[in-house]
Amino acid sequence: MEVTIEQVRVLSELQGLKLPEEDLNNVALRLSTWLTAMEQIEAEMGLQMNDVDPIPPVFPREEF
Amino acid sequence: MSDPSQELYYLSASQQARLIKAREISPVDLMKASLERIEKFDATLRAWITVHAEQSLEQARKAETEIVAGKYRGPLHGLPFGVKDQMHALGFPTTLGSRVLDDDEMTSPYDATVIRKLSEAGAILIGKQNLHEFGKGGTMKFPYGQPRNPWNPGYDASSSSTGSGIAPAAGQCSFAVGEDTGGSIRGPASCNGVVGLRPTFGRVSRYGGVMAAYTSDTFGPLARSVEDVAAIMEVMAGHDPNDPLSSPRPVPRYTQSLGGNLSGMKLAVVREIAYVDGIHAEVRKGFEAAVEVLRGQGAVIEEISLPWAKWAVPLQLLSADADVASWFLANYLRDRYDRFDPGTRTRLAAASLIPASVYNRAMRARRLVRAQMLDAMRRYDALITPTNITPPRLIEDTREKIEDRGEVVSRLIVRRIAHYPFSLSNVPAISVPAGFSEKGLPLALQIAGRPFGEATIFHVGHVYQQATDWHNQHPELEKTLNTAAQTDA
Numbered sequence: 045m046e047v048t049i050e051q052v053r054v055l056s057e058l059q060g061l062k063l064p065e066e067d068l069n070n071v072a073l074r075l076s077t078w079l080t081a082m083e084q085i086e087a088e089m090g091l092q093m094n095d096v097d098p099i100p101p102v103f104p105r106e107e108f
Numbered sequence: 109m110s111d112p113s114q115e116l117y118y119l120s121a122s123q124q125a126r127l128i129k130a131r132e133i134s135p136v137d138l139m140k141a142s143l144e145r146i147e148k149f150d151a152t153l154r155a156w157i158t159v160h161a162e163q164s165l166e167q168a169r170k171a172e173t174e175i176v177a178g179k180y181r182g183p184l185h186g187l188p189f190g191v192k193d194q195m196h197a198l199g200f201p202t203t204l205g206s207r208v209l210d211d212d213e214m215t216s217p218y219d220a221t222v223i224r225k226l227s228e229a230g231a232i233l234i235g236k237q238n239l240h241e242f243g244k245g246g247t248m249k250f251p252y253g254q255p256r257n258p259w260n261p262g263y264d265a266s267s268s269s270t271g272s273g274i275a276p277a278a279g280q281c282s283f284a285v286g287e288d289t290g291g292s293i294r295g296p297a298s299c300n301g302v303v304g305l306r307p308t309f310g311r312v313s314r315y316g317g318v319m320a321a322y323t324s325d326t327f328g329p330l331a332r333s334v335e336d337v338a339a340i341m342e343v344m345a346g347h348d349p350n351d352p353l354s355s356p357r358p359v360p361r362y363t364q365s366l367g368g369n370l371s372g373m374k375l376a377v378v379r380e381i382a383y384v385d386g387i388h389a390e391v392r393k394g395f396e397a398a399v400e401v402l403r404g405q406g407a408v409i410e411e412i413s414l415p416w417a418k419w420a421v422p423l424q425l426l427s428a429d430a431d432v433a434s435w436f437l438a439n440y441l442r443d444r445y446d447r448f449d450p451g452t453r454t455r456l457a458a459a460s461l462i463p464a465s466v467y468n469r470a471m472r473a474r475r476l477v478r479a480q481m482l483d484a485m486r487r488y489d490a491l492i493t494p495t496n497i498t499p500p501r502l503i504e505d506t507r508e509k510i511e512d513r514g515e516v517v518s519r520l521i522v523r524r525i526a527h528y529p530f531s532l533s534n535v536p537a538i539s540v541p542a543g544f545s546e547k548g549l550p551l552a553l554q555i556a557g558r559p560f561g562e563a564t565i566f567h568v569g570h571v572y573q574q575a576t577d578w579h580n581q582h583p584e585l586e587k588t589l590n591t592a593a594q595t596d597a
Contacts, residue, residue, distance in 0.1 A: 047461075052461065055461050056457065056460075056461065059437060059460065060437075060442050061437065061441060061442055061445070061457065061460065062445075063445070063457055064445075064446070067450070067453065067454050067457065069511075070450075070454040070458075070511075071454050071457045071458045071461070073511075073512065073513060074454065074455065074458035075458045075461055075462070076513065077422075077513060077521075078422055078425055078426050078458070078462065079462075079466065081419070081422035081426075082422065082426060082466055082469065082470065084419075085419050085422070085423070085469075085470075085473050086469065088416075088419075089416065089419075089473055089476055090469075092476055093469060093472040093473050093476065094472075096472050096475045096476060097472070097475070098468050098469075098471030098472045098474075098475065099471075099475065100322075100323035100471065100474075101309065101323070101474075101475070101478055101533070101534045102309055102310065102322065102323055102353045102534070103310055103353055103355070104308065104309065104310065104355075104534060104559035104560065106482060106558075106559055108482075108485070108558040108559045108560060108561060
């Protein structure tokens with residue numbers, strides 16, 4: 045997924061964050077990379093992801 | 109020339125403790141030696157942000173008086189230590205390595221639980237150590253000075269508990285306490301040639317820490333031997349009513365798990381990490397040598413595949429970074445954006461834009477990646493990998509300058525691939541010195557265990573250290589810093 049500089053500008057402003065021009069490309073590149081990775085993860089694991097709850101492993105309960 | 113490993117400041121904390129207990133040295137001797145190392149070398153190394161020398165000496169005198177009076181508190185009594193400046197300590201400012209806070213916002217309101225516990229055990233807090241801004245990694249310009257690798261100051265000392273790796277490596281303290289969300293203890297341990305532990309999440313209280321990745325943040329020790337780290341964890345670990353996510357499990361006597369060999373143990377090399385594309389040939393060679401040492405100590409070692417481990421970096425960033433960004437969006441990011449380092453603020457800004465729907469899916473995927481990891485842990489006593497896939501790099505090569513997608517992948521993902529699978533899984537992982545690159549920079553072995561399996565990875569790491577001498581090699585700072593100065597001139 046490619047996030048454009050303009051999309052970054054608008055989305056940031058929606059949450060009250062005004063980014064300087066010199067940072068927009070950097071932020072767009074980072075976000076594009078993570079969202080692209082998520083698309084690949086969905087393609088590989090998406091069906092199984094439907095079957096688990098998004099519980100953070102903050103209090104390990106395994107048998108170990 | 110004297111053997112550097114026999115200098116008081118380079119003895120392991122356990123060796124120093126034995127000398128103190130036997131009254132062969134005084135805590136005052138040790139404190140003076142540590143403070144002299146800071147005074148002499150920290151203008152270059154920049155491991156420390158705040159040091160209270162007089163107060164530390166006074167506490168060392170008090171420890172000496174107690175010990176002479178027969179009130180020996182245990183193996184940390186009289187040992188000088190430092191902490192990453194991401195946790196509160198009364199009387200010390202909490203700078204977080206940032207220019208974002210005003211001076212009056214840095215006042216520590218109380219002692220972090222780990223500092224209170226270590227102090228009660230008799231350890232003496234010298235000061236607060238340098239770090240990447242807010243412990244996030246990627247800092248371009250350090251407000252409190254550029255931290256440098258004691259083995260060669262032109263090279264990186266890793267992130268983000270940077271000073272906490274440098275200081276014990278440089279003999280400036282007996283041990284340090286760092287914080288590891290993604291790899292911030294193990295990276296500095298590896299690059300500086302010391303031992304560093306990321307404990308199981310919940311094993312050590314996070315109370316008093318200033319961090320917001322609530323699913324992944326951990327405090328852990330860095331020191332010059334596995335035995336040291338085991339002894340420190342006996343004090344640091346345990347339930348804390350102030351941290352509702354700390355575990356009520358009893359704390360084992362970790363030091364009693366040390367000794368013997370590895371007969372009957374099964375270890376696994378994780379293929380996707382140990383042989384990942386981009387791994388440096390010297391790291392691979394050093395790792396394979398370490399595997400042979402472990403095999404020689406009786407371990408059965410097999411190779412396994414964890415195909416989903418490759419997703420650990422984006423998943424951690426899509427979830428833990430989003431948690432952090434949500435905190436900063438409510439605090440400072442909107443109104444003090446330009447006071448953040450560019451590396452921190454762009455990372456936080458990007459993470460603040462991750463949609464909640466993506467965050468939810470990432471958290472689901474984390475459970476699957478973790479389940480695959482734990483399934484391997486059921487079949488093996490521990491998993492092993494190199495701690496870093498490259499030797500320490502030149503400082504200018506480590507800055508997260510992002511100008512195209514290729515740089516995002518190479519600078520942000522590949523360098524974290526050895527750390528994040530274990531962070532995301534919230535299992536304990538320890539980095540142990542395991543050789544040197546051709547340029548004389550440290551390499552390291554990572555050993556990861558089952559949840560709350562610290563005793564097992566201490567055992568493996570200690571056996572490795574008994575069979576090798578890497579942890580007894582220390583930088584000769586007079587030589588390394590002088591050589592660098594001549595090179596710069």
